[in-house]
Amino acid sequence: MxxxxxxxxxxxxxxxxxxxxxxxxxxxxxxxxxxxxxxxxxxxxxxxxxxxxxxxxxxxxxxxxxxxxxxxxRNVLKGRSVTVLALPGADPNTVGGVRNLIAAAGGKVTAQVTFKPVMGRASSRQLVEALTSQMATQNPDLQIPATASGFQRFGLLLARAVGLPADSAQDTAPYDETAVGIVSGLQTAGLVTATDPTARADLTVAVTGPAAENADAAGANAVPATILQSYAGQAPVVVAGPASAAGPLGVLGSLRSGGAVAGLSTVDTAESVSGQVTTILALAALGRGNTGSWGGVDAKDGPVPPLS
Incomplete structure (x- = not known):
C-alpha cells in the first residue's frame, strides 16, 4: 500500500x-x-x-x-451637331452624361445609335458580311473598297448614314433616303437601334463598355475596333470609355495599341464627370482638326486636349 x-x-x-x-x-x-x-x-x-x-x-x-x-x-460645341454611338456594354449613365454635356456645350445630338450585344461578338461576322455586301451593292455611289471586310463595310455604311466627312463644309446634312435605307437595314437585321435620327452630324462620339473579363473574351474587341477605325475614315469620331477599357483587355486599349488613326481620338475614364468633360473638349478639338489620346490611363497626349 x-x-x-x-x-x-x-x-x-x-x-x-x-x-x-x-x-x-x-x-x-x-x-x-x-x-x-x-x-x-x-x-x-x-x-x-x-x-x-x-x-x-x-x-x-x-x-x-x-x-x-x-x-x-460652355459654347465649345456651339453650332455643332453630334451623333452618339453606344457600343455593347456602354454604361447608360455615361452616355446620358455625355449627351447632357453636349447640350451644355451648345451642341445638338442629331441621332443616337445603340449597338446590340451581338455587335460585340465575333459570331456576328457571317451576318454582317452578307448584309453589308448587299448594302454596298445597293449603294454603288458610296465607293466602298472591294477588299473591305464586313465590319469595315459596317463602319463605312454607318458613317455615311449618320456622319459627315471631316472636310465637309456643313455642320449637318439631311437624313436622306440613303441614310434611312442603311439604318433601317441594320435595325431590321437586329444589329443596332437608332433613336430619333434627324440629320447627319459633323462630329461623332462613341461610348464603349468596360474591359473584357479575360484574354479570350478580349479577342472580340476587334469587332468594334475595326468598325470604329473604318467609321473614322469617313466621319471623325471620339471614342470614350471607362478606365478599364484603356487596358489591354478593352476597346480603347485595342485602338491605342494599333497606332494613330486619322479622324479618331480616344478618351478614357469617361465614367467620371471629369472624363466626360474631357470627351466634350476632345470633340471640340476634333472639330478643329486635332486628334489625340487623352485621359488618366496611358494616354499619350495627357489628361485633356488643348483648349484652343
Whole structure:
C-alpha cells in the first residue's frame, strides 16, 4: 500500500512540475497573441480611416466636377451637331452624361445609335458580311473598297448614314433616303437601334463598355475596333470609355495599341464627370482638326486636349 501511494505521489509531482513549466511559456504566448491582435486591429482602423478619407475626397471631386462641368464646356460645341454611338456594354449613365454635356456645350445630338450585344461578338461576322455586301451593292455611289471586310463595310455604311466627312463644309446634312435605307437595314437585321435620327452630324462620339473579363473574351474587341477605325475614315469620331477599357483587355486599349488613326481620338475614364468633360473638349478639338489620346490611363497626349 505504501509503495502504491508513493507512486501516486510521484505521478502527481511530475504532473505539477509539467504544468508549472508550461504555464510560463503559455502565458507569454497568450500575451504575444493578444498584442498582435491589438496591433492588427489598430492597422484595420487606420485603413478604414484612410478609405473613408479617400471616399470623402472622391465624393467632393465628383460633386465639384459636376457643378463646374457646364461652365467648363460652355459654347465649345456651339453650332455643332453630334451623333452618339453606344457600343455593347456602354454604361447608360455615361452616355446620358455625355449627351447632357453636349447640350451644355451648345451642341445638338442629331441621332443616337445603340449597338446590340451581338455587335460585340465575333459570331456576328457571317451576318454582317452578307448584309453589308448587299448594302454596298445597293449603294454603288458610296465607293466602298472591294477588299473591305464586313465590319469595315459596317463602319463605312454607318458613317455615311449618320456622319459627315471631316472636310465637309456643313455642320449637318439631311437624313436622306440613303441614310434611312442603311439604318433601317441594320435595325431590321437586329444589329443596332437608332433613336430619333434627324440629320447627319459633323462630329461623332462613341461610348464603349468596360474591359473584357479575360484574354479570350478580349479577342472580340476587334469587332468594334475595326468598325470604329473604318467609321473614322469617313466621319471623325471620339471614342470614350471607362478606365478599364484603356487596358489591354478593352476597346480603347485595342485602338491605342494599333497606332494613330486619322479622324479618331480616344478618351478614357469617361465614367467620371471629369472624363466626360474631357470627351466634350476632345470633340471640340476634333472639330478643329486635332486628334489625340487623352485621359488618366496611358494616354499619350495627357489628361485633356488643348483648349484652343
Amino acid at each position: 505504501r509503495s502504491w501511494v508513493m507512486r501516486l505521489v510521484g505521478v502527481a509531482l511530475v504532473l505539477a512540475l509539467g504544468i508549472a513549466i508550461g504555464a510560463g511559456p503559455l502565458q507569454k504566448s497568450n500575451q504575444t497573441r493578444d498584442d498582435e491582435l491589438t496591433a492588427q486591429k489598430r492597422k484595420v482602423v487606420e485603413k478604414e480611416h484612410q478609405i473613408a478619407s479617400l471616399r470623402a475626397g472622391e465624393k467632393y471631386s465628383s460633386a465639384y466636377a459636376a457643378a463646374t462641368a457646364p461652365d467648363l464646356v
